[in-house]
Amino acid sequence: MLKNYPLFINGKWIEKKETYEVINPFNGETVALLSKPDESDVEAAVSSAEKGFHKMRSLHTYERFEILEKTGDVLKRNAKEIAHYISLEVGKAYKYSLIETQRVVNIFKYAAEEAKRIHGETVPMDVVKGFEDRLSFYLRVPVGIIGAITPFNFPVNLPAHKIAPAIAAGNSVVFKPSINGSITAYFLVQAMLEAGLPEHALNLLYGDKDTGEAIVTNDKIRMISFTGSPKVGREIMAKGGLKKYTMELGSNSALIVDKTANIIEAARKAVIGAFYNSGQVCISLQRIYVHQDIESEFLEHFIKETKKLKIGDPLDESTDIGPVINSESKQRIIGWVEEAVKEGAKIELGGDFNGNIMNPTIFSGVTDKMKISCLEVFAPIVSTVPFKDIQDAVRMVNDSIYGLQAGIYTNDIKNALYFIKHIDTGGVLINDIPTARADHQPYGGVKESGIGREGVKYALEEMTELKFISFA
Numbered sequence: 001m002l003k004n005y006p007l008f009i010n011g012k013w014i015e016k017k018e019t020y021e022v023i024n025p026f027n028g029e030t031v032a033l034l035s036k037p038d039e040s041d042v043e044a045a046v047s048s049a050e051k052g053f054h055k056m057r058s059l060h061t062y063e064r065f066e067i068l069e070k071t072g073d074v075l076k077r078n079a080k081e082i083a084h085y086i087s088l089e090v091g092k093a094y095k096y097s098l099i100e101t102q103r104v105v106n107i108f109k110y111a112a113e114e115a116k117r118i119h120g121e122t123v124p125m126d127v128v129k130g131f132e133d134r135l136s137f138y139l140r141v142p143v144g145i146i147g148a149i150t151p152f153n154f155p156v157n158l159p160a161h162k163i164a165p166a167i168a169a170g171n172s173v174v175f176k177p178s179i180n181g182s183i184t185a186y187f188l189v190q191a192m193l194e195a196g197l198p199e200h201a202l203n204l205l206y207g208d209k210d211t212g213e214a215i216v217t218n219d220k221i222r223m224i225s226f227t228g229s230p231k232v233g234r235e236i237m238a239k240g241g242l243k244k245y246t247m248e249l250g251s252n253s254a255l256i257v258d259k260t261a262n263i264i265e266a267a268r269k270a271v272i273g274a275f276y277n278s279g280q281v282c283i284s285l286q287r288i289y290v291h292q293d294i295e296s297e298f299l300e301h302f303i304k305e306t307k308k309l310k311i312g313d314p315l316d317e318s319t320d321i322g323p324v325i326n327s328e329s330k331q332r333i334i335g336w337v338e339e340a341v342k343e344g345a346k347i348e349l350g351g352d353f354n355g356n357i358m359n360p361t362i363f364s365g366v367t368d369k370m371k372i373s374c375l376e377v378f379a380p381i382v383s384t385v386p387f388k389d390i391q392d393a394v395r396m397v398n399d400s401i402y403g404l405q406a407g408i409y410t411n412d413i414k415n416a417l418y419f420i421k422h423i424d425t426g427g428v429l430i431n432d433i434p435t436a437r438a439d440h441q442p443y444g445g446v447k448e449s450g451i452g453r454e455g456v457k458y459a460l461e462e463m464t465e466l467k468f469i470s471f472a
Contacts, residue, residue: 004033005186007206009041010048011199016041020179020206025091025323025356026314032089034182034206042214045174045203049145050220052172052200057142059198064115064168070195071164072108075101075156078187082156085183087314090152091322091356092277094315104160104188107439110456111164117457118169118464125470136470142170143244143463144222147215149236151228152325153280155181156188161439162225162246163192163202165459171223172201174215180325182206216240223463227282229376230401230448246452246462248444250376251404252286253434254397256419257298258390259291261409261431267301273407273433274382275309275360278321283405283435286377289393292386299384303349303362311357323356324379330356333379336371337361343370345383368399376402390415398424404445405434426453 006013016035024031037045056064075082079101086097120139125131148162159177166173177185189204205211216224216236223244226236230249237245255273257266273285290298314322324330330353337351340363350361358380366373366383373383387393397406405427408419416430426445429436437443444453452462 002030002033004035005183005206007035007037007041008189008202008204009045010203014041020208022089022180022183023326024088025180025325028356032183034179037205037207037211039214042205042211042218045205046145046215046218046220048200048203049172049174052198052202053142053144055198056167056172056201057170059170061115061118064170065112067192067196068108068112068115068164068168071192071197072105072112074191074194075108075188076105078191079105082184082187084315085187086155087322089180089183090155091314091325092153093319093322094317095319096277097314100154100157103439104156107157107160107456108164110440111168111460114165114456114460115168118460123468134470134472136468138466138468140169140461140464141467143465144171145220146171146173146463147218147221147224148173148175149212149215149224149226149228150175150177150181152178152180153277153282155184157439158227159185159188161454161456161459163188165456166225166463167192167197167201168456169460169463171463174203174205174221176205176207176211176215179206179208212236213239225459225463233450244462246444246454246459247450248282248454249448249450251282251284251402251445251449252374252376252400253283253402253404254287254289254400254406255285255433256387256390256393256397256406256408256410257288257290257294258408258410258412258415259293260411260415261294262411263294263298264301266409267298268305269433270302270382271305271309273435275306275321275380276435278324278358279380279382280325280378281435283437284378285433285435286382287373287397288382288384289387289396290384292388295384295386299348299362299364302384306349306360306362309360311354311359321357321360321380324358327356329378330358333358333377333381336377337381340366340370340372343367345370345372348384350380368396374400390418394419394422398422401448402445403447404449405429405437407432407434407436425449
């Protein structure tokens with residue numbers, strides 16, 4: 001008998017007869033059912049969150065700190081079990097699922113600390129004649145109810161990046177995870193309740209577009225924090241109206257490998273950047289621009305390191321590469337690969353599937369108009385392209401609708417400084433891959449990569465409003 005995971009609304013776990021299926025992307029088996037909410041459930045969740053907000057904003061700072069700190073402790077205790085379910089429902093290699101659960105513990109610890117650092121600032125009103133003898137300042141206050149909508153690829157990390165700072169700031173949350181990722185979400189909500197979170201402060205709704213749209217269009221929800229595609233991000237903002245938004249959207253992240261770089265180190269790290277979680281990462285390394293003098297040497301090392309990766313069952317602790325999320329993604333990827341080959345790209349390694357797992361794939365001869373380069377491929381696919389000088393490389397990196405993070409390997413300080421000044425992305429990494437992310441850093445992009453910033457401190461700022469106070 002498959003477990004039917006319940007909704008959490010109004011402080012109660014609610015099991016519904018209508019359900020979604022959670023499909024294991026590795027073998028196609030149904031591993032669980034999710035209770036399917038209807039419109040009345042969404043309304044009830046928002047009404048519950050209203051009550052939760054009144055409770056949350058009245059909590060003292062030390063109380064929010066303790067809830068977040070204890071949540072981290074509970075998650076640490078349950079890390080292996082949660083990692084198992086991450087691998088089961090999203091196909092992430094277990095070794096990386098375990099890393100994700102460890103990161104999430106830290107996110108809640110960071111949020112606990114940031115709850116103690118919310119502060120305002122005095123405003124010198126006597127700068128303006130006629131406003132002398134006033135005491136004026138502003139405070140940061142919580143936004144209200146926040147809708148958190150998250151994808152499958154980091155099913156506990158990405159929700160934590162939204163929920164932990166929201167709670168730290170004194171908000172309440174209506175949370176809709178991806179269907180693949182909802183079992184993990186269930187455990188996350190349980191952990192927060194065990195840690196003492198007021199029962200109305202967090203409401204869990206599973207679902208698809210219908211659930212998400214009902215959340216987005218509800219006027220009582222004051223902010224949407226969303227991670228997903230630019231297409232859906234635009235739809236959310238068009239339908240959601242006058243709200244605050246944080247949008248962490250797509251990318252086709254790029255790396256420059258200069259001729260002064262440590263080629264072996266750059267190749268080794270590029271393997272991690274391109275193939276981590278089968279390339280299903282917002283900042284997955286998709287484009288590598290290599291100086292023409294070292295292109296063949298870099299490619300040799302890159303292929304050699306890539307061949308060391310092991311594909312297989314994500315629950316096997318030795319596996320590096322698991323499946324893509326579903327058959328729809330698989331068919332899209334196959335189509336893009338076939339199209340690239342027809343247009344002249346050369347497969348240096350991989351290019352095919354073993355069941356639902358795509359073998360790590362390296363292309364050369366790629367042009368900037370091919371979908372595997374100019375769009376977000378969300379697969380274990382990477383291309384190498386030669387460049388003649390730093391100006392040429394930066395121009396190609398910037399020739400993108402996205403701008404999340406970019407990296408460069410170089411030992412030339414002038415090239416590093418040129419890169420920093422001219423790259424049009426939200427994050428710039430010197431002698432590192434663009435896939436690198438520490439959970440406390442400001443994280444977000446420009447252009448179609450999104451709006452606003454995550455990273456606990458910065459997300460918390462997004463999830464507060466400034467309230468101005470003046471005594472005359």
